[in-house]
Amino acid sequence: MYDVYVCLPFSLSLAQVGWSSASLSISPDKSQFLEYKSVSLSCEVQASAAGWRLKRYTVTGVDWGFNHGSNYVIKTAKTSDSGVYWCESRSGQCSNAVNFTVHGGAVILESPALPVTEGDSVTLRCRHEDKKTKDTSSNLTADFYKDGSLIRTETTGEMTIPAVSKSNEGLYKCNNSEGESPESWMTVTGVCVCVCAHACMEVFLNCVILFLGPGPVWSISLPRLLCSLLVVSPYLLVTIVLLVKFRRRRAQGEDPQPLYGVYIYNL
Structure with missing residues (x-):
């Protein structure tokens, strides 16, 4: 697993701080996916989407400047699709960035890819894939880690934070009898x-x-x-x-x- 750091153009303006003219959404809103699952990305623009393009930087770096209009569906995601995605206008304005991982193993941590708001309820699920049916479930006992430390063991394979706060922001992962998930960062906003x-x-x-x-x-x-x-x-x-x-x-x-x-x- 590689860390990816991307410097995006930044201009201090009311539109970008309070009312950004574009935002990137991901469906489903998850930070980790198993291989060959579908991922949908969309640039949501307040006015016209003309001139806005979806771009990405992957862990291999081969797709820097990737350009697929303002909407894109990855029908069968692969590990090489892991990376940072954002929307960019012709003038260089940028939306929020979304980072997600496509995992080739059997276990993923289902957590939000987009920032969560303080006070919201968030459920993390330690999902594994059945090798025969390819269905996923979170019905095994799982250990949940934050910033490298064990924080909870759940027999249901799910961990709920009733009201998230800034202290819940961090790097999460999980493991169960089928294996261990990659780590994903959860962002909490005011x-x-x-x-x-x-x-x-x-x-x-x-x-x-x-x-x-x-x-x-x-x-x-x-x-x-x-x-x-x-x-x-x-x-x-x-x-x-x-x-x-x-x-x-x-x-x-x-x-x-x-x-x-x-x-x-x-x-």
């Missing part, structure tokens, strides 16, 4: 909730950013702090302008009833 009010005749935007997760405010990481500032600034500016208009309408005797919506952004 969540900020934006609650917006919309007036009927005028859009009155009043967003409150709440960070959910352990740790005091002063322990916030620089990337998260920067992200929060970029997210808050436009809302604050728009809120001030629209608040003035809203109060003027109320002064004229109009009192529209607000409607509420909740928008969630991962950080």
Whole structure:
């Protein structure tokens, strides 16, 4: 098993930090696959997918610059398909990167390839393939490891984390009587909730950013702090302008009833 490191172009913009114009999805959302299984990858773009291409870097490096439009299905995945995948525009903008492994052995760890959000429930499954039927199951007793240390033994072959936190982020693997899986990294992200009010005749935007997760405010990481500032600034500016208009309408005797919506952004 080889480690793959890829440097992707990075430009600090609101679109990429808070509202990325493209994201890469993988179906099924797993970080490990047995050989000859199907994997579907798709560049999800807010506007038009024109100009966006799926690219990858594999462990052998032979497919650097691999280009298959914005959607691609690997019908019979092979170990050589293991690697890092991302979407890239003609101007050099990049989506999130997805790393998955195609394993030639009998055992894989079924864990999310995409980041999971703090507070979500996550189930890890130690799956093995029946040599005769080629069906997979997780019905054997399995040991689960995080960062090289045994953390749990489950007779069901499944380990559930009811509410994940940043401390659950790390490198996981499992083994059972059929063998051992490769290691896969599980990423845990924070969540900020934006609650917006919309007036009927005028859009009155009043967003409150709440960070959910352990740790005091002063322990916030620089990337998260920067992200929060970029997210808050436009809302604050728009809120001030629209608040003035809203109060003027109320002064004229109009009192529209607000409607509420909740928008969630991962950080």
